[in-house]
Structure formats: C-alpha cells, structure tokens
Amino acid sequence: MLSIKNLSGGYGDKKIIEDVSFEVEKGEMLGILGPNGSGKSTLMKLISGVLPVKEGMITVDGKQIADFPPKELARTMAVLPQLHVHAFSHSVRETVSLGRYPHQSGWFSSWSKEDEQSVIEAMRLMDISHYETSQIDQLSGGEQQRVFVAQALAQNASILLLDEPTNHLDINHQKELLDTIKKQAIEKDLTIVSIFHDINLAAMYCDKLLLLDKGEIYRIGEPHEVVRELDVEAVYRTRVSNHPHPELPKPQITLLPNVKRDISLTQVRAEDFLISSQMVLYRSKVPLKTVSSAVVNPGSGWFRNFMNRHVDAAYNIDNSPAEMKSFIEKNELKSTDTVGMMTAVQTEHAVVKEYEGPFGTVVITVTAGVGNGVDVSKAVERTMHVGTINTWIMVNGTLSEEAFIQAMITATEAKTKALQQERVLDPLTGTIATGTSTDSCLVAATQQGEYLPYAGPITEIGKLIGRGVFECTVEGIKVYREAKKA
Numbered sequence: 001m002l003s004i005k006n007l008s009g010g011y012g013d014k015k016i017i018e019d020v021s022f023e024v025e026k027g028e029m030l031g032i033l034g035p036n037g038s039g040k041s042t043l044m045k046l047i048s049g050v051l052p053v054k055e056g057m058i059t060v061d062g063k064q065i066a067d068f069p070p071k072e073l074a075r076t077m078a079v080l081p082q083l084h085v086h087a088f089s090h091s092v093r094e095t096v097s098l099g100r101y102p103h104q105s106g107w108f109s110s111w112s113k114e115d116e117q118s119v120i121e122a123m124r125l126m127d128i129s130h131y132e133t134s135q136i137d138q139l140s141g142g143e144q145q146r147v148f149v150a151q152a153l154a155q156n157a158s159i160l161l162l163d164e165p166t167n168h169l170d171i172n173h174q175k176e177l178l179d180t181i182k183k184q185a186i187e188k189d190l191t192i193v194s195i196f197h198d199i200n201l202a203a204m205y206c207d208k209l210l211l212l213d214k215g216e217i218y219r220i221g222e223p224h225e226v227v228r229e230l231d232v233e234a235v236y237r238t239r240v241s242n243h244p245h246p247e248l249p250k251p252q253i254t255l256l257p258n259v260k261r262d263i264s265l266t267q268v269r270a271e272d273f274l275i276s277s278q279m280v281l282y283r284s285k286v287p288l289k290t291v292s293s294a295v296v297n298p299g300s301g302w303f304r305n306f307m308n309r310h311v312d313a314a315y316n317i318d319n320s321p322a323e324m325k326s327f328i329e330k331n332e333l334k335s336t337d338t339v340g341m342m343t344a345v346q347t348e349h350a351v352v353k354e355y356e357g358p359f360g361t362v363v364i365t366v367t368a369g370v371g372n373g374v375d376v377s378k379a380v381e382r383t384m385h386v387g388t389i390n391t392w393i394m395v396n397g398t399l400s401e402e403a404f405i406q407a408m409i410t411a412t413e414a415k416t417k418a419l420q421q422e423r424v425l426d427p428l429t430g431t432i433a434t435g436t437s438t439d440s441c442l443v444a445a446t447q448q449g450e451y452l453p454y455a456g457p458i459t460e461i462g463k464l465i466g467r468g469v470f471e472c473t474v475e476g477i478k479v480y481r482e483a484k485k486a
C-alpha cells in the first residue's frame with residue numbers, strides 16, 4: 001500500500017503542495033485531477049523522490065521511501081514522466097530495455113532471461129513489438145508515448161506513477177493503454193497513481209479520484225463523489241453537466257460552452273405537420289431536444305425530423321430499425337437527424353392539435369389503433385400484433401430533464417384515461433385496456449422560451465399535456481372505430 005501523510009513540498013522555498021494525505025491499496029488505481037498549475041506533476045515528483053519532501057511522510061507497505069536505497073526504490077516504483085527528454089536516439093527495444101536498469105547490477109552486464117521476457121511482454125502489451133528496431137525519434141508522439149509506458153511496465157515495479165499516460169494517444173490507443181494498465185493492476189496487484197486531464201477517462205478507469213486545487217486536496221473519493229458539477233465547475237472554472245456513462249456505473253461530464261444556439265425563434269405549429277397516407281411528418285428548422293421510445297433514434301437526443309410512418313398490418317421485418325432507417329433516407333431525410341416510429345393505423349387519421357397555456361403552446365399528435373388493447377394489470381400469454389397508439393408531445397418551451405420524464409408519465413396517464421372513457425377492451429381478458437402492446441411516446445421541446453422545471457399533472461404544462469393527450473386520444477379512437485366500421 002502507498003500511503004501519503006500530510007505531504008507538503010515544492011521547489012526551493014516555493015511550497016506548491018500543501019498538506020496532502022491519501023492512501024492507495026494494491027490493485028487500486030487513483031487518478032489525480034486538477035487544472036493547469038494546480039500541482040499534479042509536483043505531487044508526483046514528491047512521491048517519486050525527484051523533489052525533496054518538506055513535511056510529511058511517504059511510505060510503501062509501512063516503509064518510508066526516504067529509507068529505500070535508490071535502486072530498490074526504482075524496483076518498487078516505475079515513473080512515466082510528463083515530458084520525455086531523450087538526448088540520445090535509441091531504438092524502441094533499447095528504450096524499453098532501459099526500464100530494466102534497476103534490475104541490473106551494472107549496465108547490461110547481467111541481462112537475464114527475465115529481463116528479456118519483461119521487455120518482450122511490455123512491448124507486446126503496448127502493441128509496439130512491430131517497430132522494436134525503429135529509432136524512437138522517428139516515431140509519432142503517440143507511438144513514443146506507448147514506448148515510454150512499455151519502459152515503465154518493463155520495470156516490473158509494484159507501484160506505477162503515470163503523468164498523463166494517454167497524452168498524444170488517439171481514442172483507441174487511450175482505451176487500449178488504460179485497459180492494459182487496469183488489467184495489469186488487477187492481475188499483478190499493482191498500485192497505480194495517474195495524472196489525468198480527461199475527467200471522463202479518469203472516472204471510467206480509476207477506483208478513486210483526487211481533485212487538486214492550488215496544491216491542496218479539494219475532494220477525494222470514488223468517482224461519483226468527485227466528478228460533481230459544482231466541484232468541477234468551482235475548480236476548473238467552467239460550466240459542466242454531469243451524466244451517467246451508458247455502460248458503466250461511472251459519472252461523465254460534458255462541457256457546456258458559452259457558444260449560443262441559433263436563436264432564430266422556432267415555434268412548433270400544428271399547421272406545419274404534414275399528414276399523408278404514408279406518414280405524419282414534422283420538420284423543425286432547429287433541432288428539438290427529444291426523449292422517445294421510437295424505432296429509430298430512441299432514447300434522448302436532438303433531432304429535426306419526426307416521422308410516424310404507416311406500415312401494413314402484416315409488416316414483419318427482423319431488423320426493423322435498419323429497414324426504417326433506409327425508408328427515412330429514401331424520403332431524403334437524414335436518419336441521424338430523424339426520429340422514426342411506425343403504426344399500422346391510417347396516418348391520415350392522425351389527430352394534431354395545438355394547446356395554449358400561460359408559458360406558450362404544446363402540440364399533441366396521436367395516431368390510435370386500439371384493436372390490440374392490453375390491460376397492463378393482467379399478465380396473459382400474448383402474440384405481438386401491430387396496433388399502436390403513438391403519442392407526440394411537442395413543447396414550445398424549455399424542459400428540465402425531470403420535466404421530460406414527467407411529461408411522459410402525464411401523457412401515459414391521459415392516454416389510459418382516454419381508453420377507459422372509450423371503453424377500449426383487452427380482447428384476451430375482456431377488461432378495460434390501458435394501452436396497446438406496442439405504444440410509443442415522444443416528448444420534444446424547442447428548449448427556447450420559458451423554463452419549465454416540472455410537467456406533472458398540476459403544472460401549467462402538465463394540464464395541457466393531460467387534457468391534450470386525453471382529447472386527441474379519444475378523438476383518435478373514434479376516428480379509428482369509424483374507419484373500421486366503414
């Protein structure tokens with residue numbers, strides 16, 4: 001275990017690091033974050049012994065590093081410095097071999113099988129074996145960086161100190177390098193301390209993070225305790241937004257630049273919806289922030305085009321998102337900029353209505369097919385049928401994340417109430433249906449105009465959504481039933 005207690009130090013009389021304490025267990029990776037000049041490299045230099053410790057103590061497994069003979073310290077700690085100054089041009093293999101220096105009794109006098117294996121293994125891990133005979137100064141910045149990481153790995157030390165290991169690397173090599181280092185940490189029980197500029201990479205790979213500000217610890221802990229909007233904003237002096245990683249339980253941040261969006265005022269208007277037998281289409285001049293359960297581009301994003309496409313009741317295609325994407329492209333829309341849904345309902349029966357509230361307007365669009373009603377409270381064996389209620393809620397206003405979700409809930413409750421009023425039955429159970437088996441919902445907002453933090457049923461916008469979705473769904477069901485009779 002690496003233990004740092006009340007560490008202070010800097011350059012001559014200039015104290016940079018002030019009273020820093022932390023511990024890193026074997027197999028653990030600690031990331032050091034902080035703005036330029038906050039003292040990250042200086043802290044590393046104090047730990048590695050490049051700079052003298054003014055106050056405090058650094059111990060490895062209980063033993064003070066000041067008591068380590070230099071070569072033993074080098075066998076214990078491998079350091080990847082921020083800048084690599086190499087006066088002499090070496091080959092890649094020679095450079096990596098220098099990592100074995102602490103294991104030699106004299107310069108290459110006792111090159112052992114173990115030395116050879118460590119060098120070969122380190123080159124393999126860093127994917128540089130194929131240019132082992134190349135001169136280091138003839139490699140790209142990223143290739144050089146991997147050579148120096150290989151040199152540190154070849155040292156076979158139990159502690160790795162890395163100053164921006166992903167410097168110069170493309171995204172694939174960043175991932176490869178950090179995957180490798182992380183794997184080494186786990187398999188070989190290494191203790192890793194690494195400086196990062198990329199907060200997201202640090203959060204993804206590190207067990208703990210230390211946020212440094214003006215030489216002092218601003219915050220230390222698990223990534224979710226450190227990568228917090230207010231702390232990152234305070235230390236880096238920039239606006240950020242925090243969101244979850246899509247696959248890992250790790251926080252990620254996005255910079256919020258001061259670049260303003262195109263403020264050409266956009267209003268979603270009912271009259272601008274194009275309704276045909278093929279589809280309901282709405283094309284916005286500016287992207288709308290959208291949350292949906294669509295076939296193409298579900299989830300959240302920013303999109304300009306919204307399509308609810310009519311498909312035959314017998315539509316049954318394995319890869320419907322791919323087929324729907326090509327349909328979108330055939331209609332000369334970009335599939336990356338279009339949210340696409342499907343329905344077997346006649347799209348010319350779509351109900352589109354505009355509702356006005358004190359903050360602005362909401363446009364509701366519903367296509368309702370209820371031959372396939374489902375009472376969600378009854379679990380029975382079902383086969384999938386196309387028979388869908390697709391509901392769009394387009395808001396002329398600025399919705400919070402919370403409001404997007406509340407708008408969906410409010411819309412779903414209103415839809416269910418409409419089915420209840422119209423006595424739409426689940427054909428299998430004979431009870432009132434709450435929806436159909438393939439309903440979709442979409443909430444989109446211009447993100448211009450009034451800020452609407454909530455969209456529950458008693459808010460102004462919630463009232464419009466509730467009434468609007470109810471009325472449009474009732475009307476949609478009536479039109480659907482009339483058409484079925486005919």
Ligand SMILES: Nc1ncnc2c1ncn2[C@@H]1O[C@H](COP(=O)(O)OP(=O)(O)OP(=O)(O)O)[C@@H](O)[C@H]1O
Pocket residue numbers: 011014016034035036037038039040041042043
């Ligand atoms: N050799 C030096 N002599 C005197 N002061 C130095 C020296 N090296 C760095 N400093 C000062 O120490 C402070 C911390 O520098 P350090 O390099 O540790 O910051 P950092 O957090 O690693 O920054 P960066 O993100 O820019 O790499 C800075 O104010 C810097 O000017």
